[in-house]
Amino acid sequence: MSGKINQALVRSLPLFASMDTEELDDILGSAASPRYEAGSAVFEQGQAAERFFVLLNGKLRVTQVTAEGQRVIVRMVVPGDLFGIAKALKRPDYPGTATAMVESLALAWPMAMWDVFMTRHPALAVNAMQTMGGRLQEAQARIRELATEEVERRVAHTVLRLGNQSGKKEPGGIRIDFPVSKQDIAEMTGTTLHTVSRILTAWEAAGLVEGGRQRLLLREPHKLLLIADGVTPGLL
C-alpha cells in the first residue's frame, strides 16, 4: 500500500512549491502513498472520509450517483490535485466516488491531519483555498454551459477541457491518451451516450476528430473551439 516517496516529484507540485525542506519532511512523514490500478476505486460515495489525498500520478474520475441511479461525472483529478477533502466541506463522508482511469499513485493522510496541516502550514491553506476557488469557478462554468448551451457545444467544451487538462500534442493534433468512453463524455455533459456518438461521428466525418474507441484525437482544436463558442452553426 505504501511505497517510497519521490521528494523531487512532490516538490514540483504547485501545492507544495513554497515549502521548505523541513516543512515538507514533516508533511511527508505522515503520508502513505497508495497505488491504484485502472478501474479500482480510491473511495466510494457515502464512505466515512478517513483520508484525504493528493494525486501524484495517473488520472481519476469523480462521480456522483443520483437518487434515481443516474451517474454524473463531477470532475477529473489530474496529478497535483487535492481530492477527497471532505473535511473542507464539513462532511463526515465522501460525497462522490473516485475511480482510477489508469494506474495511479497518490499521497494519503489521515483526515485528522487536515486541521493540523491547515494551521501549521498557512501556505498550504492558501493553496488549498485557491484549489477550491478554481474548482468553484469550473463548476460555475459548467452550470453556465448546462443552462445555456446546446449539447453539441457542451461536448465541444468537454473534449477541449480534456485536451487541455491532459492532452499530448501529436503530429496529427492533440491526443487524449487515457480511456474516455462515450458514456463518460455523456456523463460529463449531461446527455446520453447516443447523442455523443452521433456528434462525434459527425465531427469525424468533418475531419475534426479521429479515433473511436476510448482514445480521442483532436485534429482541429481551433474548429472545435469555434463550435464550443457558438460561432460555427454546428454540424448536426
Next chain:
Amino acid sequence: MSGKINQALVRSLPLFASMDTEELDDILGSAASPRYEAGSAVFEQGQAAERFFVLLNGKLRVTQVTAEGQRVIVRMVVPGDLFGIAKALKRPDYPGTATAMVESLALAWPMAMWDVFMTRHPALAVNAMQTMGGRLQEAQARIRELATEEVERRVAHTVLRLGNQSGKKEPGGIRIDFPVSKQDIAEMTGTTLHTVSRILTAWEAAGLVEGGRQRLLLREPHKLLLIADGVTPGLL
C-alpha cells in the same frame, strides 16, 4: 457610504463567531459599511476587484452574462455570506455582477486586506474555506440537477431552496418575501420565463403555490418536495 457598525450584529454571524473582541475590533476597524438600494449594483462583472464583502442585511443576486448575452444567476447572497472574494479565486476582476434585490447593507474591505486577514486570523481562514466548500457543494448539486432532471423538478428545487434560504413561515405556508420574477427563476434553473410561467400556473391551479407577481407563497412545501425528488409524476 459608511455608517456605524453594529458589533452585536456582526458577532452573531457564524463567520466571526469564534473571534474575541480584540480581533473583531481589528477587523472592523478597517471596514466600511456601504448601503445599497434595491436594484443597484454592488459590483459588476469584469470590474477590477478592489474590495471584498460580507452581507449584513438584505439580499443580493449574483449573475454572469455569457458571451452571447444570456444571463445566468450564479447564486443568491443572504446575510452572513462572504461575497466578492475574487482574491480567493486568484482573479483580478469580479467574475459576476452583484445586484441588491432589496435594500441591503454590507461590510467592505480593501482586497489587499484579504491576505492579511487569512494569515492573521486562522479561524477566519477556516470559515472562509468552509464557505467555499459549501458553495462548491451547492454548485455541484446544481450541476447534477441540470444534467439529470427535467425542468419542473429543477424549478421545484429552486423555489424550495429560496424558501429555505429566506422564507418566512406564514399561516398559509412559506412566503418568499422579496421580489423574485419568473425571469429570475428561469435564470436560476436554466430555462425560459415562459416555461416557468406555465409550471407555476399549473402548480397554482393545484393549490401548491400562490401569488403571482414577484412574491411567492409555498402552500404545500411537502408536495413540492415530492415533485423535486421525482416521486410525483409532475403536473404538466
Next chain:
DNA sequence: CGGATTGTTGAGGATACTCAAGTTAGGTGG
C-alpha cells in the same frame, strides 16, 4: 472463439424552446 463491453444508427416521440399576441399589474404624472 464466445461473451461482454462499447459503440452505431434509425425511428418515433416528448419536452421545452421560439415566436407571437395578448393581458395584468404597478408606477407615474397630469
Next chain:
DNA sequence: CCACCTAACTTGAGTATCCTCAACAATCCG
C-alpha cells in the same frame, strides 16, 4: 384619482432538439 406607460406575466401554436427504445455492429478479453 384616473389615464397612461411600462414591466412582468400569460397563453397558444409550431417546431427543434434531444431522449427513448430498439436492434445491430464492432472491439476487447480471456
